Amino acid sequence: MRRPSKSALAGLAVLIALPFIIRFSLGGSERYYLHLLIQIFIWAFIYTGWSIMGRFGLTSFGHGAFTGIGAYGCVLLWNYLGLTPWVGIPLSVVVAVVVALLVGYPCFHLRITGHYFALLTLALTEFVRLCIVGLRDYTGGSLGTQPRRYGDGLSIYAIQFETDRVVSFYIALALWLTGLAIWIWVDSSMDRYALEAASQDEEAAASVGIDVTREKLKVTAISAAMCAFGGAIYGQYQMYIGPDTIAGLSVSLNIVFAVIAGGLWVMLGPTVGAVFTQVLSEALRVTIQSTAGLQSAFGSSVLALDTLIYGLLLVLFIIYMPKGILGTLLERRQKKSVSSRIAPVSAA
Amino acid sequence: MQCELDIFFLEAVLNGVLLAGLLALLALGLNLIFGVIDVVWICYAELVMIGMYGINYAYKAGAPFLAAALFGILLVALAGVLLHQLVIRPVLDSAPINQLLVTGGVLFVLQAAATVAFGIDFKTLGIRLGSLNVYDMSFSYSRILTFAVASAAMLLLWLFLSRSYVGIAIRAIAQDRQIMPLMGVDHRNIYLITSGIGGGLAGLAAVLMVVQYDIYPQIGLQFGPLIFMICVLGGLGSMIGGFIAAFLISEFIAVGGSCFATEWGYAIAFLFFMIVMFIRPQGLFGGKA
Numbered sequence: 001m002r003r004p005s006k007s008a009l010a011g012l013a014v015l016i017a018l019p020f021i022i023r024f025s026l027g028g029s030e031r032y033y034l035h036l037l038i039q040i041f042i043w044a045f046i047y048t049g050w051s052i053m054g055r056f057g058l059t060s061f062g063h064g065a066f067t068g069i070g071a072y073g074c075v076l077l078w079n080y081l082g083l084t085p086w087v088g089i090p091l092s093v094v095v096a097v098v099v100a101l102l103v104g105y106p107c108f109h110l111r112i113t114g115h116y117f118a119l120l121t122l123a124l125t126e127f128v129r130l131c132i133v134g135l136r137d138y139t140g141g142s143l144g145t146q147p148r149r150y151g152d153g154l155s156i157y158a159i160q161f162e163t164d165r166v167v168s169f170y171i172a173l174a175l176w177l178t179g180l181a182i183w184i185w186v187d188s189s190m191d192r193y194a195l196e197a198a199s200q201d202e203e204a205a206a207s208v209g210i211d212v213t214r215e216k217l218k219v220t221a222i223s224a225a226m227c228a229f230g231g232a233i234y235g236q237y238q239m240y241i242g243p244d245t246i247a248g249l250s251v252s253l254n255i256v257f258a259v260i261a262g263g264l265w266v267m268l269g270p271t272v273g274a275v276f277t278q279v280l281s282e283a284l285r286v287t288i289q290s291t292a293g294l295q296s297a298f299g300s301s302v303l304a305l306d307t308l309i310y311g312l313l314l315v316l317f318i319i320y321m322p323k324g325i326l327g328t329l330l331e332r333r334q335k336k337s338v339s340s341r342i343a344p345v346s347a348a
Numbered sequence: 349m350q351c352e353l354d355i356f357f358l359e360a361v362l363n364g365v366l367l368a369g370l371l372a373l374l375a376l377g378l379n380l381i382f383g384v385i386d387v388v389w390i391c392y393a394e395l396v397m398i399g400m401y402g403i404n405y406a407y408k409a410g411a412p413f414l415a416a417a418l419f420g421i422l423l424v425a426l427a428g429v430l431l432h433q434l435v436i437r438p439v440l441d442s443a444p445i446n447q448l449l450v451t452g453g454v455l456f457v458l459q460a461a462a463t464v465a466f467g468i469d470f471k472t473l474g475i476r477l478g479s480l481n482v483y484d485m486s487f488s489y490s491r492i493l494t495f496a497v498a499s500a501a502m503l504l505l506w507l508f509l510s511r512s513y514v515g516i517a518i519r520a521i522a523q524d525r526q527i528m529p530l531m532g533v534d535h536r537n538i539y540l541i542t543s544g545i546g547g548g549l550a551g552l553a554a555v556l557m558v559v560q561y562d563i564y565p566q567i568g569l570q571f572g573p574l575i576f577m578i579c580v581l582g583g584l585g586s587m588i589g590g591f592i593a594a595f596l597i598s599e600f601i602a603v604g605g606s607c608f609a610t611e612w613g614y615a616i617a618f619l620f621f622m623i624v625m626f627i628r629p630q631g632l633f634g635g636k637a
Binding site for chain 2 (some may be wrong): 057061079082103106107110111112115116118119120122123124126127130131133135249250253256304305306307308310311312314315317318319322343
C-alpha cells in the first residue's frame with residue numbers, strides 16, 4: 001500500500017472542516033449546501049462501486065437493481081418487521097450480492113460480454129423495478145414509500161439522521177472514504193491484474209491459469225454490495241424511496257453516465273462524475289427556475305431543460321472525451337510532464 | 349387469480365398474438381440496424397415517441413390521417429439518418445460499449461426535449477375504431493389493424509432485402525464488413541440507407557401505436573427495454589429470431605397480465621428472458637455468441 005500523500009491529507013482536512021466553513025461563510029443556506037454535498041458523497045460512493053466492475057469491461061446496466069434492493073430491503077424490514085437497519089442493511093446487501101452472483105455466474109461462465117451483458121443486466125433492472133411496483137401493497141408501488149420515523153428522527157438504533165445535516169454530512173463523508181479505500185484495495189490486489197488481462201483477452205488470460213469466472217464474480221459481488229449499501233444509506237437519508245429515484249433503468253443509466261463523464265479508469269473519476277452531474281443539474285435547475293422568461297415560455301416543463309443539456313453533454317463527452325473529465329486532465333498533465341522531461345535530454 | 353382454461357384465457361392468448369405483431373415490427377428495425385451497422389440504438393423507442401408526437405401534431409393541424417402517418421414515417425426516417433450521421437458515425441471505431449452509451453445519451457436528450465416542447469400531459473389522437481366481438485371475446489380493431497400492417501411491412505422488408513440490388517448489398521454488408529468495400533459497395537451509403545429504413549420502421553410503429561396508446565414523453569421507457577429483450581432473445585441481428593421472440597414475450601405479457609396483474613406479466617417475461625439467456629446465451633436464433 002502506498003502512503004497517502006500530503007495533498008491528500010490536506011484535502012481530507014478541508015473536507016472534515018467543510019461543515020464549519022460553510023456555517024461561517026454561507027450561514028443562511030447552510031442546510032442547502034450540506035444537502036448538496038451529502039448527495040454528492042452518497043452518489044460518489046455508488047458510482048465508485050459501479051466502477052469497480054465497470055473498469056474491467058463489465059458494463060452493467062443492472063446496478064439500479066442493486067441500489068433498489070438495498071433501499072427497499074432495509075425499509076421494508078424496518079416498516080413491517082420492526083427490524084433495525086443494523087440487521088436490515090446487511091441482510092439486503094446479502095440479498096443483492098446473491099442476486100448479483102445468480103445473474104453473474106451464468107453470464108461469466110458462458111462468456112456473455114459486451115452488448116449482451118449490458119442488455120441482460122438491463123433486464124435484471126427492469127425485473128426488480130417491476131417486482132417493486134407489483135408488490136404495491138408493501139412498497140407503495142410507483143408512488144414509493146417512507147421508512148417509519150423513529151422518535152425525533154435522529155436515532156442510532158434506527159439509523160435515521162436526516163434531521164441533522166452535519167451528522168449526515170459526516171456519515172456520507174465516511175461512506176465515500178470507505179468507497180475509495182475499497183477501490184484502492186481492489187486496485188492494489190492481484191485480482192486487478194488478472195481482471196485487466198481478462199478484459200483484454202479472456203482466452204489468453206484463462207490459458208495462463210487465471211480463473212476468469214471466479215475473478216469476475218469477486219468484483220461483481222463487491223460492486224453489488226457497495227451499490228446496495230449506498231442505496232440503503234440513500235433511503236435512510238432521504239427518508240423516501242421510490243422505484244424511479246433509487247431503482248430502475250434511469251438510475252442504472254445515471255450511474256453509468258456519471259462514471260463515464262468523470263473518468264472510468266481513475267480512482268476519483270466517479271467522484272468527479274458525481275460532483276459534475278449533481279452540480280450541473282442543481283445549477284441548471286436554479287438558473288432555469290430563476291429565469292422568468294423561460295418559465296413563462298414553457299411553463300413547468302422547463303424543468304426538463306436540465307436533463308436536455310445533461311444528455312447533450314453526455315453525447316459530446318462520449319464522442320470527444322471518452323476518458324472522462326479527470327481521465328483527460330490527468331493524461332494531459334502526464335503528457336506535459338513527460339515532454340518537459342524529454343525536451344532537455346533531446347536538446348543536450 | 350383467475351387462471352382457468354376458459355374463453356378469457358383464449359382471449360388473452362389471441363390478444364398476445366396481436367401485440368406480437370407490433371413488438372415484432374419494433375424489434376425488426378433494431379435488428380436490421382444491429383445486423384448491418386453493429387450498433388444498438390438504445391434510444392430506438394424514443395424515436396418512435398418522436399414519430400408519435402409528429403403524427404399527433406400533423407393530425408391536429410388538420411392533415412388527413414394517412415398524410416399525417418406518412419409525415420411521421422418520413423420524420424423518423426430522417427431522425428434515423430441524422431442520428432447515424434451526427435452521433436453514430438464519430439464513434440464507429442471506438443469501443444462497442446461507447447456506441448451503446450452514446451445512444452443512451454440521445455435517449456435522455458429526446459425524452460427531455462419532448463418534455464420541454466410538448467409538456468408531460470398525456471396526448472391522444474381521439475380516434476376510436478371500436479372492437480370486434482366474437483362469442484364473449486373482444487378485440488379492438490386498432491390491434492387487428494396493427495397486426496395486419498406490421499405483418500405486411502415485415503413481408504415487404506423481406507422482399508426488399510432478398511430481391512432488390514440495394515437490399516442484397518445491405519445483406520452482404522451484414523455478412524462481411526471488410527470484403528464488401530473491396531467489391532465496390534460503399535458501406536457509408538449502405539449505413540445511411542439502413543439507418544433511414546430502420547428509422548422508417550420506427551415511424552411505421554409510431555403510426556400503429558398512436559391509434560392505440562396515449563402519448564407522453566416517457567412512453568419510450570415502457571417499450572424500450574421490451575424491444576431490446578426481444579432482440580437479444582431472438583439473437584441480435586436475427587430477424588426471424590426477433591419475430592419468434594416477439595410472440596413468446598407478448599404471450600407472457602398478455603397471459604401473465606390477465607392471470608395476475610399487468611406488472612407481473614412483464615416481470616415474468618423478463619425472468620423468462622434471463623433464464624433463456626443462461627441456456628442459450630447467443631439467443632434463440634443467434635449464429636455467433
